[in-house]
Amino acid sequence: MLTLWDIQADGGQVVVIKDFLNAKVGDTPAAVSIGYSTGSPDLIWAVSFVRSGLNYEFKIPDSRIQSEAAHLTKSQVLTIAANVLVTSGRRVGDPYC
Numbered sequence: 484m485l486t487l488w489d490i491q492a493d494g495g496q497v498v499v500i501k502d503f504l505n506a507k508v509g510d511t512p513a514a515v516s517i518g519y520s521t522g523s524p525d526l527i528w529a530v531s532f533v534r535s536g537l538n539y540e541f542k543i544p545d546s547r548i549q550s551e552a553a554h555l556t557k558s559q560v561l562t563i564a565a566n567v568l569v570t571s572g573r574r575v576g577d578p579y580c
Contacts (some may be wrong), residue, residue, distance in 0.1 A: 484509045484541070484543075484560075484565055484569075485539065485540070485541055486539075486540045486541075486542075487537055487538070487539060487543060488509070488537065488538040488540075489537055490536055490537070491535065491536035493517050495514070495535045497533050497536065497538075499512075499568040506524070506530070506557065506561055507561075508530065508532055508539075508561060508568065509562050511532050511533075511534050512531055512532060513531060513532035513561070513564075514529075514531045514532070515528065515529070515530050515557055515560060515561065516528070516529045517529075517545075517553060519547070521560075522547045524547045525544070525545075525547075526544070526546060526547060526553050526554075527542055527543070527544055527548055528542070528543040528544075528545055528553075528555065528560045529541065529542055529543075530543070530561065530564040531553060539568070540568060541544070541563070543555070543560055543563055545560075556562060571580050572575065
């Protein structure tokens with residue numbers, strides 16, 4: 484799922500904590516995290532970044548495999564996020580559109 488928030492249009496300001504930026508979507512610094520509940524095989528990846536005043540947040544469902552690791556890798560999640568951005572058509576002029 485892709486969520487966009489036009490922070491500047493809503494009168495807000497962008498604050499980015501560099502320590503949380505652990506990846507890139509294209510050439511844009513991004514934060515990637517994974518959430519889960521103890522005892523559940525379900526996971527959810529979150530990829531967040533800000534570009535041109537817009538906050539992009541991707542939520543990608545996943546599940547654990549037998550080794551308790553996520554089925555998807557961080558690299559695969561970033562590729563999915565970039566591909567969704569390319570096909571979303573949300574930002575005319577964006578390098579991914």
